[in-house]
Amino acid sequence: MSRSVSLVATAGFCFALCACATQAPHSGLVISDVTVVSPERAAPLEHAYVRILDGRIAQLSERPLRGEAQIDGTGRYLTPGLIDSHVHLGAIPGMLPNQEHSHPDVSRAAREQIPRSYLYFGFTTLVDLNSTPAAIARWKSHDPVPDTYFCGAAALIDGYPMVDAPKPERYEAYPYLLVEPQAGAFLPPGVEAAEHAPQTVVARMKSDGAICVKTFFERGLGDRHDLPVPQPETIRTLVRAAHAAGLPVLMHANSAEAQTFGLDTGADVLAHGLWSTTEQVATGELTPAMKSILDRVVQENTGWQPTMQVMYGLNDLFSPGFLSDPRLARTLPRSLIEWYGSREGQWFHDGAESVTKTDPAALPALMAQRQRVSAATGYLAQRGARLLFGSDTPSAPIYTNPPGLNGRLEMNNWIAAGVSEKKLFHALTIDNARMLHLDAKIGTVEPGKTANLLLLRDNPLRSVEAYDTIETVFLRGRPIPRAELSADNASGASASTFPASGETADNPGFLIVEGSNPRG
Numbered sequence: 001m002s003r004s005v006s007l008v009a010t011a012g013f014c015f016a017l018c019a020c021a022t023q024a025p026h027s028g029l030v031i032s033d034v035t036v037v038s039p040e041r042a043a044p045l046e047h048a049y050v051r052i053l054d055g056r057i058a059q060l061s062e063r064p065l066r067g068e069a070q071i072d073g074t075g076r077y078l079t080p081g082l083i084d085s086h087v088h089l090g091a092i093p094g095m096l097p098n099q100e101h102s103h104p105d106v107s108r109a110a111r112e113q114i115p116r117s118y119l120y121f122g123f124t125t126l127v128d129l130n131s132t133p134a135a136i137a138r139w140k141s142h143d144p145v146p147d148t149y150f151c152g153a154a155a156l157i158d159g160y161p162m163v164d165a166p167k168p169e170r171y172e173a174y175p176y177l178l179v180e181p182q183a184g185a186f187l188p189p190g191v192e193a194a195e196h197a198p199q200t201v202v203a204r205m206k207s208d209g210a211i212c213v214k215t216f217f218e219r220g221l222g223d224r225h226d227l228p229v230p231q232p233e234t235i236r237t238l239v240r241a242a243h244a245a246g247l248p249v250l251m252h253a254n255s256a257e258a259q260t261f262g263l264d265t266g267a268d269v270l271a272h273g274l275w276s277t278t279e280q281v282a283t284g285e286l287t288p289a290m291k292s293i294l295d296r297v298v299q300e301n302t303g304w305q306p307t308m309q310v311m312y313g314l315n316d317l318f319s320p321g322f323l324s325d326p327r328l329a330r331t332l333p334r335s336l337i338e339w340y341g342s343r344e345g346q347w348f349h350d351g352a353e354s355v356t357k358t359d360p361a362a363l364p365a366l367m368a369q370r371q372r373v374s375a376a377t378g379y380l381a382q383r384g385a386r387l388l389f390g391s392d393t394p395s396a397p398i399y400t401n402p403p404g405l406n407g408r409l410e411m412n413n414w415i416a417a418g419v420s421e422k423k424l425f426h427a428l429t430i431d432n433a434r435m436l437h438l439d440a441k442i443g444t445v446e447p448g449k450t451a452n453l454l455l456l457r458d459n460p461l462r463s464v465e466a467y468d469t470i471e472t473v474f475l476r477g478r479p480i481p482r483a484e485l486s487a488d489n490a491s492g493a494s495a496s497t498f499p500a501s502g503e504t505a506d507n508p509g510f511l512i513v514e515g516s517n518p519r520g
């Protein structure tokens with residue numbers, strides 16, 4: 001008896017020794033002779049060797065390492081996988097729930113491809129800003145699928161975006177809805193006010209596994225201008241409860257009034273750029289009042305997600321060339337793109353939903369909003385604000401916010417607004433990781449972190465087009481050739497080249513109706 005115990009103890013001791021020594025033998029996968037580009041480094045580390053073991057970065061060395069498998073990184077760049085901290089994974093962009101129901105083959109193919117599309121464009125971590133444990137579990141049943149986290153949406157019971165969901169479904173879609181005391185008289189059966197106080201809602205999110213809180217200040221989109229907005233004290237209580245639980249608070253806020261409210265109530269992140277205004281401002285210029293809000297964003301170090309693709313995506317609905325862009329064919333299945341072009345897929349022309357109808361009269365206002373959010377982003381970048389990368393995919397039920405590609409286009413918007421390649425890279429990696437309290441796991445190429453990595457032919461600190469040269473996506477240590485993630489990978493290896501030959505930054509493929517700035 002004692003003998004067998006001592007054998008077990010010896011075996012355990014040996015195992016511990018072997019585990020300490022894993023760096024010596026030829027274990028794991030080694031990326032050799034690669035240039036590591038990681039946000040904590042003042043300069044890229046050339047001729048580096050990176051060992052991946054058990055889904056993690058096990059070793060980073062300037063001396064040659066050997067592994068069971070080897071990937072030659074000569075002339076290549078290794079970066080952290082990208083983080084998109086603002087997506088919505090519940091819907092297929094451009095498809096309404098009833099349409100999805102009546103086209104099961106189209107929607108099945110789309111849902112299988114969408115996780116791969118995010119990976120194709122380098123996004124290995126996503127945050128759904130309005131989800132539930134059940135929805136996230138469904139999403140994670142795909143393989144491969146990016147690492148995905150969620151915020152609970154603390155939306156006012158009759159406020160935005162709850163009003164977009166029919167009753168009583170809205171109370172299931174928004175289990176973390178907020179009830180303010182004065183609204184008590186109008187509660188539907190089954191909704192108890194005490195269960196929807198800010199502290200209770202945050203506690204429920206936390207125990208459900210949310211890593212953040214999303215809340216909203218929106219008086220109205222499109223033709224609606226009368227939505228209820230929360231009381232400041234409600235949101236201050238929500239923020240205090242969230243911080244006590246270790247959760248950052250992101251606030252949907254895209255107007256001067258909303259961003260002021262977010263700053264006044266202590267939100268950690270304004271989850272949109274500043275583009276709406278109640279002042280009659282016909283141009284995209286920043287007014288002194290807007291600049292003073294942006295100055296506060298800098299002073300208070302509030303996170304700020306420009307989400308410029310919201311405006312560009314709405315604009316692209318007017319573009320007949322959008323559906324034949326070759327990049328879309330790599331992003332979504334052909335059956336879905338064909339459906340988008342069908343009469344049913346063009347439903348938004350009917351104007352049933354004011355946010356998405358394509359009324360040409362809306363174009364000048366859209367253009368002013370694009371200019372304003374771009375100017376605001378550039379203003380903040382110049383002053384060292386904490387810009388955070390989020391694409392808001394899709395921002396509305398529109399097909400012009402395609403998964404992954406929408407984020408890639410958002411990167412171009414940042415550069416066009418005057419943000420440096422370095423600041424963009426930090427926003428896509430460590431700055432998002434820190435905001436989400438995930439920086440111990442992801443955001444840099446350092447030993448101990450999850451091996452979510454990208455191998456690229458060009459350096460993203462030199463040019464945003466480097467993100468089009470991804471060759472391999474490493475997901476929890478598993479190398480996936482980019483071509484395998486393309487929606488058209490059946491048609492050959494050309495999927496790994498982006499942009500395709502003939503498609504240049506000067507010829508973005510997307511028609512922009514008013515001939516405004518090229519987006520690259």
Ligand SMILES: [Zn+2]
Pocket residue numbers: 086087088129392393394395
């Ligand atoms: Zn959003």
